[in-house]
Amino acid sequence: MKVLLQLTSTCCLAAFALATPVRAEDGAIDYSKYGDYAVYGSAPDEPGACSYEAMAKKDYKGRTLKVISHAVPVIGEPTDLHAKQFHDLTGAEVDVVHIPFGDLYQRIMIPFQTHQAAYDVMFYPSLWIGDIHDFLAPVPDSYRDVSGMKDVTVNYRDVATWGDQMVQYPVDGDRHYLKVRADIFNNPDMQARYKKATGKDLRIPTTWEEYNDIAVFFSGWDWAGDGKPHFGSAEVTKRDDLMFSAFISRVAAYAKNPNVKGGFFFDLATMKPEINNPGWVKGLEMFIAAQKAFPPGGNNFGLGDEIFSFGGGQALMSYSWDDAFIQAMEKGSPIRNKVTAAPLPGSTQVWNRNTNSWDKFETPNAPPYITWGWTSAVNKTSKNQDVAFDFLCFFSNEANAELDLQIGRFGINPYRTKHFDPKFWQDKLGWDASVATSYVDTLSGMDKSNNRVFDLRVPGVNQFMSTLANGVAEAMAGQKTPQEALDGVAAQWTEIVNKIGPDKVRAAYANVVALEDQGR
């Protein structure tokens, strides 16, 4: 009997060891069992409800979790990876469906609208919260109290929150910021050339006027010394490829006045669109003027083009999400450790819609734009909510997040306080201290701002953004003047608001305004 027990326990232990994701001898977690992840090293399994250790004690055999996620690799690959790990730990079957971005919205929305629990867990862009919050299960208190969740920075807790309820589970942090070639800005020869040509000092731009001036100067000649022409600015300009975010980044400086409360996209009181006011028009004029500094084809750059243009060393400056910066800092990149991060440029003149005049600022007004970001949520009608929340809790536990951050193609970017430690980026990825410091200072600085811009998180957000992008594209192509284009967009926005119902849009928009207007 004793032998039998010993044999049984040995078998059980062996089975557990086989089923448990690989741990290094010190108990740290690594992904080497699941693919070509060995180079990313390991991370400690921090104790707590979401840890590997805690998950290994769960028994979800016979339970199946249906998950919808983006196509591989961005967010899709980590979904697959953590689904396999979760299965190995808990026994749960996790069926992941990968959908290209263009189809993701309707694949999530149609089951919601037809009351089918097609998916237990959804991964999607966080700005869709205005359309789908009614279909989402609030994150239970027990998960809001875990260490990983408590460490999520205020911006990304806000992004996950609708009213006073957290309905999205944070797995990523996104924002727009400026990236520039530090080696060129710090080069005395380049500084002298710029001074001679313009009479100004070459410095990292703090206004969009400076940005455009520098970009134009550094366009069309070989400032990198590699025998090829280089250019000043790479921006996301392709109409249906997130161009609206690039435009909002530029506009915020002119139209998000810290002294004016009650709405950036609309006047919350009247629900009149503000997108054709002089601040917005000025932002569009500056966007159009910047075209002179784009690389060839830069008028049709999607996000991927922008990433590779800046990340590949073709452009001096860029602004958007982390990807271009991460691409520039990849091992083997020709501009590794030659870049620096900075807040978005601002403006010393900001439109005040209350006084119908321009307010002047000594320090440029530069509102951080907390845009987009992948998020996750659990279907309110799911019968597997316990498993679903455990999966998300596991997906984003400290060890996984630490490793995921290092794998650029995963599309997961800093969203916890502990991610804003320069030493992490120096030790794990070999970044120079100055690069790592500029990166974490820029990102963490946005949490301290009390003049933030969030996405238009209201019902029908895709309709609003699609019409905005079309108007901007028409102006960029010269089909309409900036004022005509934005007047047209404002008319369409009014039509959309009236169709959805002004009260309904106002109620949703009040949540956005509450985030933007609250001080720090």
Added chain:
Amino acid sequence: MNGSGFRAYKLAFLLPGLLILLAIILFPLIFTIRVSFSSWDAITPGLNNAGGINYAKLFGDVRYWQSLGRLSLMAVGTVLLQYLLGLGLALLVWREVKLRRFFRVLFLVPMMTTPVVMSVVWRTIFHESLGPANDLLGMVGLGPFQWLTSASTAIVSVMIVEVWQWTPFMFLLLLAGLLSLPREPYLAAAIDGAGPIRTFFNVTLPLLAPVSIGALIIRLIEASKIMETVYVLTSGGPGTATETTGYYIYIRGLRDFEIGYASALSITYLVIMIVALTIIAKLLVKVFIGERT
């Protein structure tokens, strides 16, 4: 077997096929018509009754009508070019030439590739910084061209890809038509002393007319759905310069999730296409066959 028994017997055999036809062709169409009379979107799910509001709205939708005009230009332009090139290629390999089989297969390669993949390849070719198109043209002193970022050249770029991809289809049909032509009219033309040009215009082209009309109509139907190429190459830009009707409906339906309105756009587009293609078919018959019909 009496007459009515025979009809019932025939009907029993036809019924499964008819039901399948109804299920796979008519049901989606009828459902789309029903959806087009609803205001189904992200906020109002399901099939409510919105009357003709979507149809009323589309009459004032400038972007839709512009896209339709643009589509007409692109479809007619590309199909005519495909016809001319396809006929030329078919005539080249119709008669005995060296490596005839090799060329026949080679000419078909573009058609056998996946449109989305080839559009990605062409986007790379047209890439104004990295693509070979400008490099190659630069060697002979031409360009650089703004292939995808200028309104006039972007539409030409989309048409180039369409012509490249679908000329083989035209080639295939016209070659099949040429190979099936009877030899006697050519013998008669030779006896009458007709040269190659006269033979082509007076014998080959008239004999090939039914195949030509069929090929042109099939390609026009397909070309009126240009979508993948636009999606990958330009996303309808710059501005709306290359936005076709199919792409616009995709944006309104799947991106903006205005299902009801996109259905109304689709049904209207379908009706316009049926009317336009019927007229075009009659015109083609008149041009190719003349008064003989």
